[in-house]
Amino acid sequence: MALDTEGIGKRDSRWSQAENSDFDIVIIGGGISGTSLFARMSSEGYKTLLIDKGDFSSATSQASGMMIWGGLLYMKNLDFSTVISLSRDRDNLISQCPSRIRPQYFYYFSLRHGWQVAPLIKAGLDFYRLLGGMRRGRNFIETDPSEKNILKTGQFRNPLAYEEGMLNYSDCRFVIDLIRRYDSERTIPLNYVKFNNAEFSKKDKIWRIELSDMFAQRSADITSRLIITATGPYCEHVNRIVDIRTPYKHVFSKGVYVAFRHPDSHTHPLKFEMGHKSDVQTFVPWGPVSLWGPTETRIDSLDEETFPTEDDVSFLLEQASRNLDQSFEKKDIISYRAGVRALAVPKSYHADEHPLELSRHYRIHLERKKNWIAVYGGKFTSGSTLASMVMRKVSERPPAKAGGFGLRLKAGSIGPSAD
Ligand SMILES: Cc1cc2nc3c(=O)[nH]c(=O)nc-3n(C[C@H](O)[C@H](O)[C@H](O)COP(=O)(O)OP(=O)(O)OC[C@H]3O[C@@H](n4cnc5c(N)ncnc54)[C@H](O)[C@@H]3O)c2cc1C
Incomplete structure (x- = not known):
């Protein structure tokens, strides 16, 4: 943090505050x-350090479609529990972050000659709204979409309009704004910091952690009572260390x-x-652009091509x-967005x-x-609920037997205001 707006000086002082800290x-x-x-942890009063080996929000969180959505796609797998929880997450975010996330009607176009006749899709979307607690606006058939001049002529029925949420600016900006709001001497974000190793003292219940600053060729030893890996696709790499x-x-x-030039009439x-493939x-x-996509291609490892290939394009x-x-x-493509979804499955x-068959639950x-x-x-969409669930684990009472988690820290010594 502090690289983009405040310059190296601010980052240096945050590094010094983090160095040798507990x-x-x-x-x-x-x-x-x-x-x-x-x-979440910062607002609860925990002394917290956030590190990233690269820029903040430079991995999957810069590649999303920026839709804050209830998971309509997963209706087709009958994955109703994901739909219920994502819809709740969507609606919480829309009400918590009104300046960053807006309610937005989407238009769903079914194939004119597809087997799924419009009434069936309408019933499906109504059920989707029902699973979402009917907290979003009513679904309706849009008879005069502003985008009709950009659609392939004669291919589609009138679209079904249903309401979701949409990030106002971008996924990275949402993340960086959130980090900036909680950046303080006690709650420190540092990018370009590598987690080298850590050792846990069973006696003191403390992690001793070695970090290196990839900017200034220096390293630091710090301690922490808890470590959380939220490294997306790289989770296993860090856990293995x-x-x-x-x-x-x-x-x-x-x-x-892929991003094309934004047609004037494209508003939804x-x-x-x-x-x-139910996709x-x-x-x-x-x-200034309109994004077309995404692809959904299973890859076996992060060593494979994680950038757009000829086949994708x-x-x-x-x-x-x-x-x-x-x-x-190809000449119509202005830019690309690519990322790797990390889908959680049992180790066995x-x-x-x-991949579309797999759950998107955290x-x-x-x-x-x-x-x-x-x-x-x-x-x-589920980031904020995930944080609440982790918070619950952090503050839960230690079990009666020894060796429990037992963090139960005192909250509120700082208390930056919530969003
Ligand atoms: C094409 C596409 C479209 C999507 N569209 C949507 C959408 O519209 N709506 C939606 O809700 N979701 C969408 N998603 C899913 C969403 O983008 C991801 O679920 C989310 O961004 C994952 O965030 P994360 O923080 O878990 O992982 P990441 O964003 O990958 O963050 C992990 C971070 O950990 C860092 N890191 C890794 N290893 C280390 C290390 N050793 N030390 C320090 N830092 C490390 C990385 O640099 C990275 O910044 C989409 C995903 C894709 C790929």
């Missing part, structure tokens, strides 16, 4: 998950968007049924040309399912004997 909580990973945790074993692992799914996020493609207006160009009233070519999972593993929490999976 923290209550160190959070590794400054994407939406780690940042939501940082905000200190030999933490959990019942979960990640399956990786690469997602790519548009969802298009693809007719296979949809989305066309999202975003400032031709698939997206073909899909855009099929649904929009233009034949798109070995099936070869399409999972939290608490290693009681070592005061270590590892976070798996999740969505941008």
